[in-house]
Amino acid sequence: MNAFRGPVNETGAGGSQGPAWSEAQRLSALESYGVLDTPPERAFDEVVELAAQLCAAPIAVVNLISEHRQFFKAEIGLGVRETPLDVSICAHAILQPDLFVVTDTTQDPRFAANPMVTGAPHLRFYAGSLLKTEEGLPLGTLCVLDHKPRPEGLTEQQAFALHVLARQVMAQLELRRALAEREASERRFRVLADAMPQMVWSTLPDGAHDYYNARWYDFTGVPFGSTDGAGWNGMFHPEDQGRAWERWRHSLETGEPYEIEYRLRRADGVYRWALGRAMPVRDSQGRIERWFGTCTDIEDIKATEDALRISEERLRLALGAAEMIGTFVWDAAQDRLTADPGFARLFGQAPEAMGSGVRLAVLVPRIDPDDLARLRRQIGAAMETGSAFEAEFRLRHKAEGTRWVVARGRCAHDAAGRPVRFSGAVVDITERKRAEEGQELLARELSHRIKNIFTVIGGMVTLSASGTSPEVRGFANSLRRRLNALAAAHEYVRPHSAESGPAATETTLRGLLATLLAPYGVEEAARIELLGDDVPVGVKAATSLALILHELATNAAKYGALSRPEGSVTIEGARLGERFGLTWRESGGPEVEGPPVRRGFGTILAERGAITQLGGSIAQDWPREGLVLRLEVPLARLAY
Incomplete structure (x- = not known):
């Protein structure tokens, strides 16, 4: 007796238990293929033609069960593209675990009164193999039908062929969906790129x-x-x-x-x-x-660079001109300030008057009111402590507008500690200030553009990986995280807004560590602890350090100390003469059995950066309590 002969209970061999999926899940899966109401396609037509020949059946159908109807993606012998769901035999077939065979529909109470059985096309025999996704969700069947009953059902060869052809139909559906998803992904990429x-x-x-x-x-x-x-x-x-x-x-x-x-x-x-x-x-x-x-x-940026070079040359010439530098001596006890012609010119005074001496109040109206209170505090502090005095402030000129100057000097005291003489020099730094403002503008513009480039490349990686294999998506995620680490390092050492980070002259290794390791709990002392010496960090060094620290933290979170709540990492810096040593020490994580068998791409990239970009050396030890990594870098390269 044929193993596929005879009607099968809808609940399958397991009894009355229902399917492991919901109808909403099944319909959602069917919708994702975008195949309903599409025109005939040769690849599917050939499948039903072959199924009809192999099973010696006049009718063969690729049938997809929708919410209220059954749609025939391909059919031979029926002459219609769809029918209502209440006359569907396949709607019963998708509830079966595999092949569903009805040898005589008139003898099966489920189908004996079906209009397609009692009337045209007088269906008497049915055999359907499931079209199901990798997740086991049935979409419909590949089925063959006959106008005559078949007590013998299908032969084993015919049943096997129907199974194989059903898998071919699913392969075509998967291919169709993959191509459609790729065309959506490419369209999104083009929209993004064109924007x-x-x-x-x-x-x-x-x-x-x-x-x-x-x-x-x-x-x-x-x-x-x-x-x-x-x-x-x-x-x-x-x-x-x-x-x-x-x-x-x-x-x-x-x-x-x-x-x-x-x-x-x-x-x-x-x-x-x-x-x-x-x-x-x-x-x-x-x-x-x-x-x-x-x-x-970057034509405009290049033009700005040329203008800055010209401004710097003008600044050098200005600083070399005697009239742009003035000297002064202020008798604090008598409140009498004498100065040379250069000082007189800067403050808009007659050289003869300044040579004879004037009261300090005569010069106050020339000082920008926004700087006056601060300047008085700085003068007072220098007079009180005797420390070196240096202040930048603005002078107002009717003809020349606002000029920036820097004043430097020191206050002498008598034996009783009273201030007696305050002497120093004043230099016009207006051109330098303008050059610095231009440089800052250029740096912010470049920083903004570089950040945009990180964003563009990150978006491209995401779009390129969508719809691909899990391995490619995993690599894309890893690459995107490395780009984010580089972007964070760049933002720290080259902030393009006042709120985004410290000034470039204030960037240090400890600050960079805090920025990069914030997602891994750097604020929690019990998790990551920063110890030892701190050193300045430059732009180029920051990018290489970002890759190294990003890989260490990522690996620690995945496999090392940070993968367990009780694990911790200690990072200690130490000045070693002309070099700087950084030690990364993990503890409390999974017990280490030795060095890893294979080094990842990120680890190789980080080590190469330590050697080639920083001119340093990197070494790893693998004691049982956790990884210990030692990095040594010339101090001069860190600040570059």
Whole structure:
């Protein structure tokens, strides 16, 4: 007797227990394939043709069970695309664990009164194999039907073939959905890229360009697709083409990020300076899948740099001119200040009067009121303590406007400790102040643009990984976290707003550690403790340190001390002559059995940064209580 013959109880072999899924889950899964009400497709039509031939049946259907109807994605022998759900035999079939066979519908009380049994097309035999997702949610069946009963059911070969063909239908549905999801992902990426102020591009692993956003074509004015492949290099200034190509070839060979400044031809033929940057996207094995890059117009920034150079030259000339420097002596007891012509000019006084001496109150109206109270406090403190005096303040001139000056001096005291003479010099630093303001503006603009680039690349990584395998998504998440660590380090040492962090001159290793390790409980002394010496940290050193510390903290949270509530990390810094030592020590985590068998990409990248970027050394010990890592770096490289 055939094992697939005869009607099967709807509850399956397990008795009256219902399905492990809900109807809402099933309908949601069906909706995700986007297949309902789509036109016929050859791939599905061929499946029903083959099923009908193998099972010697006049009717075969790829049937999808919706909420109120059954939709036939492919059919042969029926001549319709859908029927109401109340006449569906497949609606019973999806409740079965596998193959559902009805040898004679007129003898089955569930179907004997079905209009499709009692009337046309007079269905007497049914056999259906489930179309189900990897999660076990049934979407419908691949079924064959006959106008005559079949007491013998299906042969084992026919049943096996129906199973195989049902899996082929699901494979086609999965492929359809994957392609549709990819086209949504690509559409979102293009919308995002076209919204960016930068020119965005991407290449194949070999460096052949295959995509530019709308901003590229708007800026260059070239026809669509004309710069694909290697045509981009012709857009650069002839003097920059060789250098740009050599730098790009180096990145392709080494996998290192690409960064270069070159002159790019605009649509009107004018060459403008641009910053080109690119990052590789790798698969789970570390192979480069694509390169994503940007071109940013920095012509205005270049012009600002030129203006700053001119301002600095003017400043040097100004500081070298005697009339921009003045000296003074103030007799505190007699309140009489004498000064040279340079001082007189700065304060808008007659040189003869200043040579004879004036009361201090004569000079007060020239001082900006917003600076006056502070200046008086600084003078008072210097007179009281005898310490060196230095103050910057503004002077108001009717003809020249506001001028910045810096005053330096010291107050002498008599034997009784009373202030008697306050002498010093005043220097006009207006040009320097203007140059500093320009530099600050440039630094903030560059910081803002770099932060935008981190955001763009992070968005590209997310979009590129969507709809891919879990391995690729995991790699993308890891890459995005590393980018976030670099962005946090950059924001700390180069803040682009007053609220975002300390001034660049105040950045230290301890401050950088606190910023990077905040997500791992740095504020909780019992979890992460910062000890020892602190040192200044520069921009370039911060990025390499960010990668190292990010990898250490991430690994500690996943596998080491921070993976358990009782675990802790101690970070201790120590000056070692001309070098600085940093020790990372874990305890309280899982017991360590020895060094890891395989080093991850992030660990390799961090070690390479410690050696090549910082000029230092890194060593790891693996005692049973936890990892101990020692990093030594020249102090001069840390501040760079």
